[in-house]
Every structure is written in C-alpha cells, then in structure tokens.
Amino acid sequence: MVVTAPTNGAAGIIPAAIEYLRRDTKVPAEKIKRGLVVAALIGFVIKENASISGAELGCMAEVGTASAMAAALFAFCFDAKTNEIITAAEIAIEHHLGMTCDPIMGLVQVPCIERNAKGVVKAYNSFLLATTRESEGLITFDQVVEVMRQTGKDLSEKYKETAKGGLATSFGWGNMPGS
Numbered sequence: 001m002v003v004t005a006p007t008n009g010a011a012g013i014i015p016a017a018i019e020y021l022r023r024d025t026k027v028p029a030e031k032i033k034r035g036l037v038v039a040a041l042i043g044f045v046i047k048e049n050a051s052i053s054g055a056e057l058g059c060m061a062e063v064g065t066a067s068a069m070a071a072a073l074f075a076f077c078f079d080a081k082t083n084e085i086i087t088a089a090e091i092a093i094e095h096h097l098g099m100t101c102d103p104i105m106g107l108v109q110v111p112c113i114e115r116n117a118k119g120v121v122k123a124y125n126s127f128l129l130a131t132t133r134e135s136e137g138l139i140t141f142d143q144v145v146e147v148m149r150q151t152g153k154d155l156s157e158k159y160k161e162t163a164k165g166g167l168a169t170s171f172g173w174g175n176m177p178g179s
C-alpha cells in the first residue's frame, strides 16, 4: 500500500515520522491523528499556492512539501506553539529550495528513496530549530511557499521529472568516481 502524502515520490516521509512517533515516543495515537490533520493543512496550502508536483517545480515540491508536513507533525505532537509549528514547516521548505527532480531513467526510485530518508531527518531538525531558536524568523511560511513557486518556475525542464539532466544523466559516466 502506498499512501501518497503528498505524492508517490515523497510517500516515505510521513510514514517514517509516524513510525518514529508511535514506536519511540509516548505521544498518544489520538494526538498523532490530529497532527496528521495539521500536516495535511500544510500540504494543502503548498498545493494551492505553489505545487506538490515534481514535474511542475522539481523535487522541492515533493520531498520539500512532505518534509514541511512532517516538521509540522513533529512540532504539533511535541506540543509546540502554533507559530513554532508553522515556522518548522517554513524551515523545512527553506532547506529544500532548488532541489531538482532528476530520477534515473525517470523512475521514482533513485534518488527518491534516499531523499525520503533525508527529508524526514530534515523535518525533525526543522522542528528542533523552530522550537529552540531565540531570534524571530525573517521569512514567513507564506513567503517561502511563494519563493518555492518562483524558484521552481525558474528551474530548467531538464530537472522536472524528465530524466534529461542531473543524476539521471550522470549515472554511468565513465569519469565518475568509482566507475
């Protein structure tokens, strides 16, 4: 079963976050469920104002969105304040900006799977940053979503699920390290 939260390519991040919360914390199941609604809200705002499609904006829209959703989920489950939940999501997106979608042979496999693993770690770190920082953030969640939209529009089509650039075409080069 694949739960597209928000997409197939980024379907590992939310489940990984849930597994961590279920297995390694004492967060009640009901709270995790409510946290998923918060995560869904974050994903919905991004979908409406930018995109959650790698074919439209690159991988930042898929893995970046999933990471922002998971960051909000973590923050909610660990009793962060509302502004900290939103800041956690903002930070997660910020550090995915510019990430290309360049799956080898166009298959949602490499680098996608590892990006999911990294995305959930970034989500947790974003939650930590949002809840421990002492300074005020300079950029809002809405602003970073708009930046993601603009950055994605500027990306070459080569990096939007076409497998025409980046990792997709460098795979198998004779001059690559280890080849």
Ligand code: SF4
Binding pocket: 009, 010, 053, 054, 055, 058, 059, 060, 062, 063, 100, 101, 102, 103, 107, 108, 109, 110, 111, 112, 115, 161
């Ligand atoms: S690289 Fe492309 S296909 Fe893979 S997860 Fe990112 S957006 Fe999806």
